[in-house]
Amino acid sequence: MGKNLTKRSEDYSKWYNELVVKADLAENSGVRGCMVIKPYGFAIWEKMQAALDKMFKETGHENAYFPLFIPKSYLSKEASHVEGFAKECAVVTHYRLKNAEDGSGIIVDPDAKLEEELIVRPTSETIIWDTYRRWIQSYRDLPLLINQWANVVRWEMRTRLFLRTAEFLWQEGHTAHATEAEAIEEAEKMMRVYAEFAEEHMAMPVIQGVKTESERFAGAIETYCIEALMQDGKALQAGTSHFLGQNFAKAFDVKFANKEGKQEHVWATSWGVSTRLVGALIMSHSDDNGLVLPPKLAPIQVVIVPIYKGMEQLDAISEKVAPLVKELRVKGISVKFDNRDTHKPGFKFNEYELKGVPVRLAIGKRDLENGTYEVARRDTLTKEIVPMDDVVAKIEFLLEDIQKNIYQKAHSFREDNITEVDTYEEFKKVLEEKGGFISAHWDGTNETEEKIKEETKATIRCIPLGTENKEGKCMVTGKLSSKRVLFAKAY
Known part of the structure; x- marks a missing residue:
C-alpha cells in the first residue's frame, strides 16, 4: 500500500494528496471545494479536539453554540471585518424550493425571497457580539470566556484536503474583558496554549509571534500566531489569536457598568484553530511509506497482528493476546488486535505503516513457543524481539520515545532551515x-x-x-x- 505513494522528493504536493486519500483520512465530496472526513481522519480530529477542549476548560473557558446564519447587516457594522471576508461569503437569499411548472425539476421559488440575506458564517464575531450585548451589563459579568466548536464556510476557489476547503471544522473562542490589559493577556495566553498543544501533542515545533498590519485578522488590532515549517520548506499558520480592542463592542454597543457605575465599552479577543491542523500533522512528520503519527494523537497507538495457519493457531494467539489488550486499555492505551482472516499479515503490516500506527506487535507460532513478541516502531521502522513479560513496559517506553523522537526530528529540521x-x-x-x-x-x-x-x-x-x-x-x-x-x- 505505502509503496505506491509518490515520493516527497519527486512531487511533494502529489505525495500529500495521495497520502490523505490512501490513508483513509478524507476524500473530495460531491460539493465543490468541500471534503468528506472519513472515520480515521475524524478520529485524529477528535483526539485534537479532546486535548484542546481540556486545555480551554483548564484556562476557564466554557463551550456554547451560536447560529450558522448571520444577517447581512451584522457584517456591515464593522467595516474592516466585512472587507476582509466579503469575497469569501456564501449568501442565502431564498427559503423555499418548488417544482417547476414545466416539470423540468426543482427550482428556487421566486416568491420566497428573504427580506434580508443571511451569510453562512465565515467566522462568528458579529453574531456573538450581538448576543453579548444582552449578556453583559456589569463588571460582574466579566470576563466572559466562551468557545464554540463549529463549522464555517469561506468560499475558496483553489482547495486542498484539510489545508484549504470551502467548509471546514474549527473552534473559535470569543472573550470579553473589563480592561485592555486583560484582553491582551488573554490573546497572548491563547497563543501560548496553541503553541503548547502543537509541540506537546502534535510534536510540531512552532514559532510564536505577531502578524504585520497587512496580515492581521480583519477587525483586529493585533494578531498573535504560531507558525510551523513543513517538510517541503513552506510555512503553515497553525493557529491565531486576536486582540480586537473595542472595535466589535462599539459596533454592537456592548457596554458594562464599571465599579464606579460608569458605562464603558468592553475589550475583546477571538482565537481559533481548525482541521487544517490535520494537514499540518501529515506534512510535519510523514514519510514516503505513509503517515507518521505522534502517539498522543494516533487513533490506534498499538496494533497486534497475528501470524497463523488455521483457526487452532489463531485461537491460541487470541487467548494469549487477550490479557495484554485488556491491560493496555486499562492504562489508557488504544490498541487493536487485527484478527481479520480476509487479509494476510503482509497486507496488514503495510496498511498500519501507511496509517502511521506508532507501535506494531506481531505474534506467531514461534513467538508463542518462545514467549515473545516482535515489536516494530513506525518512526524509525526498526524491529526487535521482546519477552512477553516485558512487552507492556516496552510499549509504554516506545510511545513516549516516539513522541519525543518525532518532535526532535521536526525541531532539528526547522532549526536547519x-x-x-x-x-x-x-x-x-x-x-x-x-x-x-x-x-x-x-x-x-x-x-x-x-x-x-x-x-x-x-x-x-x-x-x-x-x-x-x-x-x-x-x-x-x-x-x-x-x-x-x-x-x-x-x-
Missing part, C-alpha cells in the same frame, strides 16, 4: 534554492512588504516574540530596522 540574510539578492537565492524560514530585516512599511510578496511570493510569517531586538538595515530599502522578521513561502 532558518537562514539569516542581510541582502535582498541573498534572500532571493535562499528562497529559491533552500526555502524554509528566512530571517531578515524589514523597514516596517506595507510598501516594502508588498514589493517582496509580489516579486518573490514570500510573506512575512511573523515578527517573532521573545527574541532580542538587534538593529539593522532593511534588506530592500536600506532603512533602519529594529528587529529581524521571518519570511517564507506558505500554505
